[in-house]
Amino acid sequence: MAVTALQPVDYQKLTKGAIGAGLVTLLLASLVIGIETISSTGALTYETRFRAVFCAAIGVGIVYFLVRLINVGRLLIPLIGGIVLLILTVVQAVAQVEGWAIAAFAMFDSAVVNWAVILVPASIVARVALALRAGAQGGTTSRAGGASHREANFSTYYRRINKQFAFLLIAVAILLPFMPFADRRLVDIATLVLTYIMLGWGLNIVVGLAGLLDLGYVAFYAVGAYSYAMLSVNYGVSFWVALPFAGGMAALFGVLLGFPVLRLRGDYLAIVTLGFGEMIRVIIVNWWWFTGGPNGINKVGRPSFFGLDFERNPPPGEVSFHTFFGLDYTPNQRVFFLYFVILVFALLTNLFTLRIRKLPIGRAWEALREDETACRALGINPRNTKLTAFSIGAMFAGMAGSFFAARQGFVSPESFVFIESAIILAIVVLGGLGSQIGVVLAAVVLIGIPEFFRDLQDYRMLAFGIGMVLIMIWRPGGLLSHRDPTVYLNKGKAQSGAGS
Amino acid sequence: MEVFLQQLINGLTLGAIYGLIAIGYTMVYGIIGMINFAHGDIYMLGAFNALIGFLVLFGLGVSWVPLAILLVLIITIMITAAYGWAVERVAYRPLRGSTRLAPLISAIGMSIVLQNYVQLLQGARNKPLHSLIQGGITVYEHDGFAVTLRYLQMGIVVVTLLLMIGFTLLITRTALGRAQRATEQDKKMASLLGVNVDRTISLTFVIGAALAAVAGMMVVLYYGQIDFYIGFLAGIKAFTAAVLGGIGSLPGAMLGGLLIGLIEVFWSGYFSVEYKDVAAFSVLVLVLIFRPTGLLGRPDLEKV
Numbered sequence: 001m002a003v004t005a006l007q008p009v010d011y012q013k014l015t016k017g018a019i020g021a022g023l024v025t026l027l028l029a030s031l032v033i034g035i036e037t038i039s040s041t042g043a044l045t046y047e048t049r050f051r052a053v054f055c056a057a058i059g060v061g062i063v064y065f066l067v068r069l070i071n072v073g074r075l076l077i078p079l080i081g082g083i084v085l086l087i088l089t090v091v092q093a094v095a096q097v098e099g100w101a102i103a104a105f106a107m108f109d110s111a112v113v114n115w116a117v118i119l120v121p122a123s124i125v126a127r128v129a130l131a132l133r134a135g136a137q138g139g140t141t142s143r144a145g146g147a148s149h150r151e152a153n154f155s156t157y158y159r160r161i162n163k164q165f166a167f168l169l170i171a172v173a174i175l176l177p178f179m180p181f182a183d184r185r186l187v188d189i190a191t192l193v194l195t196y197i198m199l200g201w202g203l204n205i206v207v208g209l210a211g212l213l214d215l216g217y218v219a220f221y222a223v224g225a226y227s228y229a230m231l232s233v234n235y236g237v238s239f240w241v242a243l244p245f246a247g248g249m250a251a252l253f254g255v256l257l258g259f260p261v262l263r264l265r266g267d268y269l270a271i272v273t274l275g276f277g278e279m280i281r282v283i284i285v286n287w288w289w290f291t292g293g294p295n296g297i298n299k300v301g302r303p304s305f306f307g308l309d310f311e312r313n314p315p316p317g318e319v320s321f322h323t324f325f326g327l328d329y330t331p332n333q334r335v336f337f338l339y340f341v342i343l344v345f346a347l348l349t350n351l352f353t354l355r356i357r358k359l360p361i362g363r364a365w366e367a368l369r370e371d372e373t374a375c376r377a378l379g380i381n382p383r384n385t386k387l388t389a390f391s392i393g394a395m396f397a398g399m400a401g402s403f404f405a406a407r408q409g410f411v412s413p414e415s416f417v418f419i420e421s422a423i424i425l426a427i428v429v430l431g432g433l434g435s436q437i438g439v440v441l442a443a444v445v446l447i448g449i450p451e452f453f454r455d456l457q458d459y460r461m462l463a464f465g466i467g468m469v470l471i472m473i474w475r476p477g478g479l480l481s482h483r484d485p486t487v488y489l490n491k492g493k494a495q496s497g498a499g500s
Numbered sequence: 501m502e503v504f505l506q507q508l509i510n511g512l513t514l515g516a517i518y519g520l521i522a523i524g525y526t527m528v529y530g531i532i533g534m535i536n537f538a539h540g541d542i543y544m545l546g547a548f549n550a551l552i553g554f555l556v557l558f559g560l561g562v563s564w565v566p567l568a569i570l571l572v573l574i575i576t577i578m579i580t581a582a583y584g585w586a587v588e589r590v591a592y593r594p595l596r597g598s599t600r601l602a603p604l605i606s607a608i609g610m611s612i613v614l615q616n617y618v619q620l621l622q623g624a625r626n627k628p629l630h631s632l633i634q635g636g637i638t639v640y641e642h643d644g645f646a647v648t649l650r651y652l653q654m655g656i657v658v659v660t661l662l663l664m665i666g667f668t669l670l671i672t673r674t675a676l677g678r679a680q681r682a683t684e685q686d687k688k689m690a691s692l693l694g695v696n697v698d699r700t701i702s703l704t705f706v707i708g709a710a711l712a713a714v715a716g717m718m719v720v721l722y723y724g725q726i727d728f729y730i731g732f733l734a735g736i737k738a739f740t741a742a743v744l745g746g747i748g749s750l751p752g753a754m755l756g757g758l759l760i761g762l763i764e765v766f767w768s769g770y771f772s773v774e775y776k777d778v779a780a781f782s783v784l785v786l787v788l789i790f791r792p793t794g795l796l797g798r799p800d801l802e803k804v
Binding site (some may be wrong): 024025028030031032033035036037039040043044046125260261263264265266267268270271272274275276278279281283285286399418419422425426429430433458459461462464465466467468469472473476477490 | 529535540545548549551552553555556559575578579582584585586590591594595598600601602603604606607608609610611613614616617618619620621622624625627628629630643667676732736739740743747774775777778781782784788789792
């Protein structure tokens with residue numbers, strides 16, 4: 001397409017908007033950023049930091065102006081403005097680190113924030129560059145048209161390589177610990193990511209397939225973890241014997257909690273499940289003689305490899321893994337073993353989901369998600385069908401929970417707060433509801449990447465939240481948003497929207 | 501009897517605060533059908549703005565308490581309402597018309613952002629404020645146990661009542677209220693008839709945030725200390741209150757708030773403090789089992 005004639009830009013309106021955005025920022029920042037409260041010996045005092053407030057207000061105004069210009073297709077001013085801002089932010093961040101004289105004018109006191117601010121002009125420049133490239137290739141200048149075009153391309157491409165990609169991922173997962181760059185930390189993070197992948201796949205049965213919004217999924221994770229921990233500490237039951245019991249216990253809780261409330265619709269169900277999640281945590285905290293209270297349970301047994309454990313000096317009468325196979329002892333053996341255990345668990349969860357979608361019960365879940373009234377008319381019992389989805393999802397959470405207890409060696413109520421439920425739900429939704437590979441991708445993005453930035457402790461959760469919002473705005477349907485119904489009635493109109 | 505009366509007074513005060521927050525949930529749910537998870541954190545921001553406002557005013561030498569309270573009320577409402585507006589503009593408006601779960605996740609993300617934003621800027625420690633309004637009247641005295649009604653508690657209940665009356669008038673009598681009810685019923689039709697839907701939704705968030713700001717300020721005065729995490733539990737309780745009263749119903753939100761406040765206080769008074777949250781949620785579950793649309797909610801008609 002030839003370059004289309006650009007609409008004249010109403011600079012006055014744009015400037016007004018930019019000033020408005022700046023003023024709102026000024027208002028927002030005035031007290032919370034501008035005044036720092038300091039608790040000192042009982043009384044509260046304060047210090048001011050107004051420079052940050054003014055910098056934020058002016059910055060937001062300018063960025064608003066530039067982004068609006070990009071949206072209407074004017075690229076020159078945003079390009080220049082973006083580069084100037086980029087240089088300014090980089091200079092001030094470097095100045096602060098190097099201690100130059102101009103560092104006194106740095107925007108924020110915190111170096112991390114100063115470095116993070118660079119991302120904003122960088123993203124403006126990147127957007128201009130993308131728009132320029134699209135223009136050079138004769139793409140449309142209309143942003144929405146370009147996006148949907150890109151999405152359609154991506155979707156067909158993704159469908160073609162889906163299967164190969166899945167096998168490639170599994171191969172990478174199996175080979176990961178043997179790579180030369182794999183150290184203990186990497187494998188530990190990968191184990192954590194796999195735990196969340198398993199939880200995500202489990203929750204996907206409830207939310208993605210059956211369409212039940214569960215905000216208290218972590219309750220079942222907690223039930224599984226505590227079941228195994230108590231069995232192990234009180235009765236010395238081994239991990240592999242306790243595993244089915246922990247899964248069954250969580251499933252039982254799923255049935256007990258689900259039975260009265262599953263006839264509720266949508267958001268009522270969401271708040272009730274959230275309530276159950278909190279109730280179970282409160283009970284764990286307060287029922288101290290049974291659950292250990294806030295201190296949790298210590299010295300939970302570690303899983304063994306067909307009866308061979310991973311101790312350097314095994315107790316008398318038992319054989320250790322390294323002596324049995326004639327290897328030298330390294331602590332990595334246990335780390336790698338746990339990694340493979342959770343990998344197998346996660347893959348089994350996935351396999352189960354893939355297969356059950358083809359069974360009548362799986363079909364009934366998906367049908368129920370799309371239209372409950374129609375299902376009732378067709379003779380599907382909605383409550384029992386939902387109950388199976390709820391309890392099977394709970395069972396996988398329980399198994400993941402007992403793995404978690406075994407890996408950590410201790411459990412405490414702190415691990416089972418609401419935010420965990422929210423993170424698991426975010427993994428499912430960000431991955432694209434019902435998409436199995438999407439869950440993997442989202443878990444890597446949400447769990448794996450922040451783990452590498454442990455050093456930035458305080459800012460990690462802030463970045464996590466911002467990431468959640470941005471991904472949702474960028475791809476509201478999730479990272480891999482295409483979803484095929486398992487059964488096609490009529491190829492032409494068979495695409496259904498996500499969520500009910 | 502004395503204990504009962506005292507708990508009743510305490511429960512009504514707490515319930516009034518929950519009710520004010522619950523209105524924000526129920527209005528947003530009514531108009532765009534989403535759970536605004538960040539609303540509890542908007543309330544927390546209201547509390548922080550009020551606390552900082554008091555601190556600065558006292559630092560500037562404003563020592564007459566009624567003036568300080570009035571000024572802080574105005575400042576807090578303005579800033580918190582701006583937060584409500586900004587959150588909607590940034591995190592929810594781009595997602596309008598997408599799936600139902602997308603705004604929910606965005607709201608959870610926003611809640612995490614706001615919590616950590618305040619934690620980073622103001623620190624994780626408890627923020628104390630010395631009590632500004634002291635004293636009260638003794639309502640009833642028997643065997644040395646005096647039932648007192650603190651002036652502050654009276655103030656909280658009166659302010660809540662006034663706000664409720666004003667708010668009901670706003671919804672039933674003004675052009676804005678009409679636009680809001682029209683948008684709630686049918687967005688497309690309302691926009692065809694000349695209602696600015698985006699603006700109406702924004703204003704809904706602004707009003708909800710303003711009410712939460714008042715609740716936040718009252719909490720600062722009432723408890724005298726806050727931290728960045730108070731929004732989570734208060735938010736969940738208030739949402740429970742909204743659901744209990746029937747989500748989408750404004751009198752329901754107030755009734756639900758009062759009930760949750762009373763249940764919590766009576767449970768901690770007569771049974772155990774540790775399990776007060778469990779009690780509130782159990783009542784919610786029981787009510788929902790027997791009245792799935794809440795106490796005052798209208799049953800949804802299923803269209804086939």
